[in-house]
Amino acid sequence: MTWTSFIEGISPARLERTILLGVKSLWMHKLRSMLTAMGIVFGVASVIAMLAIGEGASHEAQEQIKNLGSQNIILQSIKATNSADAGKEERSFILEYGLTFRDIDQIQATIPGVSVVVPGRKLQDFVWRIERNVDAVIMGTVPWYPVMRNRELLRGRFFTEIEMKDRSNVCVLNSDMAAKLFPLSEALGQEVRLQTSYYTVIGIIESRQAVASGSGGGLGGDTGGGKDEGEATMEMLLPLSTLLERFGEVLVKFRSGSFEAEKVELHEVTVKIEDPDKVVAAADAIKHLLSRNHKNMDYKMVVPLELLRQAARTKQIFNIVLGSIAAISLLVGGIGIMNIMLATVTERTREIGIRRALGAKQRDIVLQFLIETVLLSGAGGVIGVVMGLLIPMVITHFAGMLTIVQLWAPVLAFTISVLTGVVFGIYPAMRAASMSPVDALRHE
């Protein structure tokens, strides 16, 4: 029997009747058929669901990293790990560390391709609106900050260079903070109090969740912090000049009885590199440059582009792991089908004998059993696809995780399930067809 003659023997009308016959035979053993298809159902469903979850997680991570700006290099001041040395030298209670304005000048002067530098200075304090207060991160920065960090202004405007120059008492709140301080009224144009000064709210900026991989440095803020993930970070942005004037260079914090003084010029510096291809090289150059002035590593560097590449690598590994799991689960499902089909062929040996006596050719028998396995695996595939589409929806609804079902995932999973049926159905079908009619008829 050749494959061409096998294919030629299948007319559409014949195929339709054979499919009907297959459905009838499977329906005779409903429970058995259902249990057999179950292996494929769970295989397909888990593949689609896992792909959707993985894609969602990776998408979220990549979005967060992209928001940092792929051309940016973000430098953050941290307390040096060997700050004991610094203490000895200074002989003071004021801890001095971090990035300085001198660093900015040097970076701009020596690193080629640096287009914009955004300095930032942070502190944490309570911000008041009448008797409401919020523990917020206060950051002094420059007017082009939102553009550089891809942050969208929801309402109002960001502060201007004139306000920067004038050291105006204006501020921009993130939407979470605005909602907390002004739960019932519009925040724009209202005033909030920080220590002894009042600031007019001129804009609302979108809130941003912390990037897990970039967190841990500084006083919190948009690139991470001590807050739990998912908890909104309260942010208040001021002109850098205003912040420097009102709070000076030394920050003194009184927290639950303890006293802490820090002298930090800049908490955060964002450097934008013109050519995206040179970001990594520039990062190395900056590292080299800073290593001279910051021997005790009182800063850290976040390169979003590298994070992005890391995320892509992680996703690739994830996809390989997922692919293996999918392959194994479908293999198990296929073996289950093959097992049952072999049992079915043995059980129906007599039927095969009868059919052969009544004129069925070997290919008719092959077709009959192959169609049964494909029906089983195909039905399992359909149910699996439905389940695989429902599971991510349930997860998104209850766990709040982003899940993305790409069109090719269910298509691929279904195709593989049908192919599994063909691959694992061929052998039992061949075995059924190759029995001699005499022996098959004699079978009890």
Place this chain on the structure above:
Amino acid sequence: MSDAIEPIIELKGVEKHYQMGSFTVKALRGISLKIFPGNYISILGPSGGGKSTMLNILGCLDQPSVGEYLLEGKDVSHLDDDDLSQVRGKRLGFIFQSYNLIQQLSVVENIEVPLYYQGVPAAESRERGIKLAEQVGLGERLDHRPTELSGGQQQRVAIARALANDPAVILADEATGNLDSKSGGDILRIFDELNEQGKTLILITHDEGMAERTSRTIRLRDGQVEFDSMFGGKQEIQPPESE
């Protein structure tokens, strides 16, 4: 019997050998016979006499080891599997002792099975199936399952199925063996009618009573024809070869 009539079946020196471990069993040892259209034949003989092997060969379910089998003048002893299937489906009708209906199919669907393998279109096949069911008195039970029928009814379905492709020869293997005498009698009456209509029937049986109904009796013993009523007496039997 005139030579002008072409035999429908002709066996020429047919032997069938089976390999049983290290030695060969000869189930048929040189059978030559002619069966003519309209013959109503019973093949008798003790168990182990070669009846089943004879049925398998005549039914194209198996092929002779030695010799030739001409069915309607065509040599079928060297056909490949596909062509043999084609011959079975088109020219032969089978009736078995245990009815051998397909359990998941209804009465009319069972009758249609041979038509299905000949590629008869669904509507035509259904029409023919219904007609045949009516012919064997089961027109009221078209949609019943085999398990819902009595043995006699099941065997009538099998007869209708055997007739579906209008075969040249109908082969019945102990067709009444599982039936009580009344249902068995009904089946035999149907066979009589079919023969009257001109069908060629070959009944394989060990029931001497059945042999009396048929027009020709062939007795097999030790894989040889011991007696063929067409020649009015005993044929020469060679003693079994020692092995």
